[in-house]
Amino acid sequence: xxxxxxYILKAGTIDRRWIFLIIGLAVLxxxxxxxxxxxxATNATQKVYDAVExxxxxxxVLVSFEYGPSTKPEIHPMAIGxxxxxxxxxxxVFVTCLWPDGQFMADEALDEVAKEEFDLTYGEDYVILGFRxxxxxxxxxxxxNIRKLYTTDARGTLVDNIPLMKNINKVADFxxxxxxxxxxxxxxxxxxxxSDPTGVPLSTxxxxxxxxxxxxxxxxxxxxxxxxxxxxxxxxxxLIGTPGIGTSGMDAQxxxxxxxxxxxxxxxxxxxxxxxxxxxx
Amino acid sequence: MIGPWIAAFLTLAIFSYLYKDNPFYKVAExxxxxxxxxxxxxxxxxxxIQPNLFGRLWPASEYSSDSLWYKFYNLLGVFSSxxxxxxxxxxxxxxxxxxxxxxxxxxxxxxxxSKLSWMARWGIAYTVGMAAGLRAYGFLNSxxxxxxxxxxxxxxxxDLPFFALASESIxxxxxxxxxxxxxxxxxxxxxxxxxxxxxxxxLGIYFLMISFGASFGFAVMGRISLLIGRFVDxxxxxxxxxxxxxxxxxxxxxxxxxxSAFTDKNNTSKDEPTIEK
Amino acid sequence: MIWKRQIPILIATVIGFAxxxxxxxxxxxxxxxxxxxxxxxxxxxxSFAIFLGALNLMKLQGKKVFKQxxxxxxxxxxxxxxxxxxxxxxxxxxxxxxxxxxxxxxxGTLFKWMFDYMxxxxxxTMFALLAFxxxxxxxxxxxxxxxxxxLLLVSGIIIMVGRVPLGSSISSWFIMYLMVLIVxxxxxxxxxxxxxxxxxxxxxxxxxxIWGSSLGWPIDQPGLxxxxxxxxxxxxxxxxxxxxxxxxxxxxxxxxxxxRYILGIEKSYIGE
Numbered sequence: 001x002x003x004x005x006x007y008i009l010k011a012g013t014i015d016r017r018w019i020f021l022i023i024g025l026a027v028l029x030x031x032x033x034x035x036x037x038x039x040x041a042t043n044a045t046q047k048v049y050d051a052v053e054x055x056x057x058x059x060x061v062l063v064s065f066e067y068g069p070s071t072k073p074e075i076h077p078m079a080i081g082x083x084x085x086x087x088x089x090x091x092x093v094f095v096t097c098l099w100p101d102g103q104f105m106a107d108e109a110l111d112e113v114a115k116e117e118f119d120l121t122y123g124e125d126y127v128i129l130g131f132r133x134x135x136x137x138x139x140x141x142x143x144x145n146i147r148k149l150y151t152t153d154a155r156g157t158l159v160d161n162i163p164l165m166k167n168i169n170k171v172a173d174f175x176x177x178x179x180x181x182x183x184x185x186x187x188x189x190x191x192x193x194x195s196d197p198t199g200v201p202l203s204t205x206x207x208x209x210x211x212x213x214x215x216x217x218x219x220x221x222x223x224x225x226x227x228x229x230x231x232x233x234x235x236x237x238x239l240i241g242t243p244g245i246g247t248s249g250m251d252a253q254x255x256x257x258x259x260x261x262x263x264x265x266x267x268x269x270x271x272x273x274x275x276x277x278x279x280x281x
Numbered sequence: 282m283i284g285p286w287i288a289a290f291l292t293l294a295i296f297s298y299l300y301k302d303n304p305f306y307k308v309a310e311x312x313x314x315x316x317x318x319x320x321x322x323x324x325x326x327x328x329x330i331q332p333n334l335f336g337r338l339w340p341a342s343e344y345s346s347d348s349l350w351y352k353f354y355n356l357l358g359v360f361s362s363x364x365x366x367x368x369x370x371x372x373x374x375x376x377x378x379x380x381x382x383x384x385x386x387x388x389x390x391x392x393x394x395s396k397l398s399w400m401a402r403w404g405i406a407y408t409v410g411m412a413a414g415l416r417a418y419g420f421l422n423s424x425x426x427x428x429x430x431x432x433x434x435x436x437x438x439x440d441l442p443f444f445a446l447a448s449e450s451i452x453x454x455x456x457x458x459x460x461x462x463x464x465x466x467x468x469x470x471x472x473x474x475x476x477x478x479x480x481x482x483x484l485g486i487y488f489l490m491i492s493f494g495a496s497f498g499f500a501v502m503g504r505i506s507l508l509i510g511r512f513v514d515x516x517x518x519x520x521x522x523x524x525x526x527x528x529x530x531x532x533x534x535x536x537x538x539x540x541s542a543f544t545d546k547n548n549t550s551k552d553e554p555t556i557e558k
Numbered sequence: 559m560i561w562k563r564q565i566p567i568l569i570a571t572v573i574g575f576a577x578x579x580x581x582x583x584x585x586x587x588x589x590x591x592x593x594x595x596x597x598x599x600x601x602x603x604x605s606f607a608i609f610l611g612a613l614n615l616m617k618l619q620g621k622k623v624f625k626q627x628x629x630x631x632x633x634x635x636x637x638x639x640x641x642x643x644x645x646x647x648x649x650x651x652x653x654x655x656x657x658x659x660x661x662x663x664x665x666g667t668l669f670k671w672m673f674d675y676m677x678x679x680x681x682x683t684m685f686a687l688l689a690f691x692x693x694x695x696x697x698x699x700x701x702x703x704x705x706x707x708x709l710l711l712v713s714g715i716i717i718m719v720g721r722v723p724l725g726s727s728i729s730s731w732f733i734m735y736l737m738v739l740i741v742x743x744x745x746x747x748x749x750x751x752x753x754x755x756x757x758x759x760x761x762x763x764x765x766x767x768i769w770g771s772s773l774g775w776p777i778d779q780p781g782l783x784x785x786x787x788x789x790x791x792x793x794x795x796x797x798x799x800x801x802x803x804x805x806x807x808x809x810x811x812x813x814x815x816x817x818r819y820i821l822g823i824e825k826s827y828i829g830e
Contacts (some may be wrong), residue, residue, distance in 0.1 A: 011699075013303055013382075016694045016697075017299065017300065019694045020690045020694065022693075023690055023693040026294050027512055027689075029514055031513065032514060037722075037723035037726070037727075038726060038727070040723070040726045040784070042721075042790055042793075043447070043448070043794065044793075044794075047548065056686070065794075068681060069677065069681045069682045070507070070680065070681040070684065071508060071642065072509075072678075073506050073507055073509055073510025073513070074503060074506045074509075096737070100320075100321065100325070101673075103663045107663060107665075111286045111782065112423055122644065123379055130610040131324070131663075132329065132432070133325050133605050133608075133679070134329075134597060134598075134600050134604055136415050136416075136419065139603060140593060140597055141598070143593070144593030144594055145569075145590075148594045148820070151372030152332065152371055155664075155665055156659060157662055159372070159374065188424075190421075190424065192419035192420065192425050196427060197422075198424050198731055207506075208499040208503035209496075209499055209500040209503040211499050212495060212496045212797065212801045213805070215798050215804050216428055216801050216802040217428075218403055219457065219794065220428055220430065221431060221704070222431070229502050229506055230506035230509070231721050232602055233481065248723060249506065249509040249510075250723050252505075252512075253502070253509065253722050254723050255499065256504065256505045256689075257718045257721075257724065258719065260501055260505075260692070260693055260718065261715050261718060263693060264711060264715065267698060267699075267700060268700075268711075284671060284675035288675045288679040288735075289681075290678075291676065291680050291683070292679045292682075292683045295680065295687060296685040297685060298687065299690055300735065302573045306589075306634045307629070308632060309680060311633065311635040311785035312636070312638075313638040313681070314615070314674055315619075315636035315639025315642075315671065316639040317639035317680070318611070318612045318615050318616075319639065319640045319641070319642065319643020319644050320643050320647075321612070321614070322608060322612045322647070323646070323647025323648065323669065324662055326647070327647070327658075327659050327661075328646075329601050329604075329605045330605050330660070333658060334602050341632055344696070347756040350599060362653030362658040370764040374711050377605050379602075380600075380601070382599040382602040384762065386606035386609075389606045389610050390606060390610055390613065390770055392610065393610065393614060393617060399561070401610065402562065402828045403565065403566055404603045404607070405607075405827050405828075406569040406573075406827065407570070407572050407573055407599065407600070407603055408603050409571060409597060410570035410571065411574070411597075412575045413577075413578075413816040414574045414576065414577025414578040415569070416816050417579055417812075417813050417816035418578060418581045420772075420808075420809040420813055420816075423809075424806065424808065424809030424812075425809040425810055425813070428806050428809070429801050432802065446782065446790075447781065447787055447790050448581045453791075453794070454794045456795045456799060457798055457800075457802070459799070460795075460800060460802075461802045461803050462802070462804070464799060464800055467755050486712060486813070487706065487709055488708045488796050489800045489803065490710045490800075491709055491710070491792065491796040491797055491800055492712045492715075492800025493800070494709060494717070495714065495793060497710065498716075498717030498718040498721070498806070499717065501689075502717075502722075504688045505683075505689050507682065507685050507688075508686045508690075510682060510686065510770050511682055511683055511686040513680070513693055513805065514682075514771075539682065556600075
């Protein structure tokens, strides 16, 4: 028993680079050898799906891209899933970005879904208004007068010449807002300056780290559901019936989480043995 | 063609920090600093300053070659990308009031010089005042009143069951209410946490710890997701379409870092003083 | 002195009051200025702040190279990277079909190439690096020293496992057997009596086995021990309670601090 305890204690002081290697393999191997574990949607994801399904046909939906390449693996899959859902149900999509990188992400997502998959027409089915700096001031400006803030869209076309922008003057003219957000500015600013003052319903998809900041707003009904990180994206893909990049990462996510839990348990066993020995001697 | 090689190199260079701090990582880190600064500068200039500031000072809709103001604009036309001929056409009318933020902005830039550093205060004061005005309302309305309303509203809903694991229930709403109140009690430091107040604030700590544990779980989830994203890109760049860029670069880095570790080890053992018998 | 102190405080106060009361005043002129022009000025100044940051950075890196301070060679990469981005942003488009201005977001430009093959991998990998350090911290630092730490770790573990597909595949009966084991270990530590420990363990195993057999071993019943349902309950209830308390506390703090800035009591932005 003492020998086993000694080995456990020795393993507890292992060079951290071995831990890095183990976690690297735990993420890499399932990408080559997928397990195909089933995905079960949580209540929060279901609320987002139900909110989108409840929209009347031809609804005008404002989608805001607030993420960049550093958080793309978590949020891009849910943005693509949402766009697929919106276009399948025949809604019109208006895209804004509170982050500069968000515009690149929006271009990429819309090229993949609107252009290649659904063969939709820019300016009639969807429009990218683009990025404006100013954080919450941009949201406030849009609530008051979109046309003063956006005189041209992201492609340089005058907004007055875009057919889809007819009768769109402020945020209250939209039927639904979705914020794909990785931090500040993002969901919180949309709730504080757009959704709460105007009453336009809002849903969101965020990085896993931000979820806890938004959950109280989901619980109070200020936000209609939340897609939480890559697992949330995978759940949404399962609900719309189109597995994508979110789903393909879930096996690696599962194994990595299991490995980290085992690390925590093993680390605490080591701590427990050390404590018992120090009490004994 | 060269793009995927550069992307794979930069990714592996940053991951090489996991072995130890090394020149590959330092080069990538400094490149990141420089490129991201230039990227943000370009983005903010072309999406805000040029269309919304210069576009309001010299709009194409009011261009006149006789006007002194536009004659000055034509002089600036040497930078034709920023100041195209005939004014800037972004759908604005002339608003010379925008000379004020322009002046404040120039004052901000002049503060690079240590003698003129006080000049940035005017622009900073404007942004601080505006942010304070926006946030005072926003946070009070949504974060405080909205949350209190959310906590109070559901308790007295008689349509709900008393207890349910997977859906809303009266018991669950009580848990949220008690947890919120006791958590707020913990943050009330104007009174000592003793007696019944102390016990309730202790209960509040337990709710906060559960919340922090959930945050930890989500933080792990988020980081692993980002790692998956990088590995997916590296796997893509290891394919034949990109001439197995990842594999060649990984091999080169391992050989170079391994050689460096080997020579460092030899130098260390040579430097150690020998003990004379 | 008035230029350096009183005027900035006056600007912050006037703009702060105008923005705050702009939410409540129903006058078209004031509303239009506060909601439209004032926000545009804010955006413009935010952009100039970025330019200031860029200038300061280049000043620092340039100083390092000029004075040949330690690591100055790497500063050359920082300066080189910055100038490459400026060339891509202002000098060389790479795609003549695209106008200046929209070239920063259009395909086929040098700027887009830089974004795809330099900025994206650098930015994404910097964040992804943290996954390894989280794993290392989990192994070496997270210890169950007291009840609070136990609650933190247990809720973290339940969320981590319950939220991913693996959690759906773990039967609630496995969790119940695990709980029987943990309770037996706790009883052993507390009472140090082998007979009581064995009885607790055997009793627990028998109860779970009989119960499971009678229900036919459904994977998701009882719901309290099925990880996805348990994590959903923790996520939606006690977790929300704690997060809400923090949110209300932060909200009140930010409101108080904002009022202090508007009234000119807080002057940290001018260095006081």
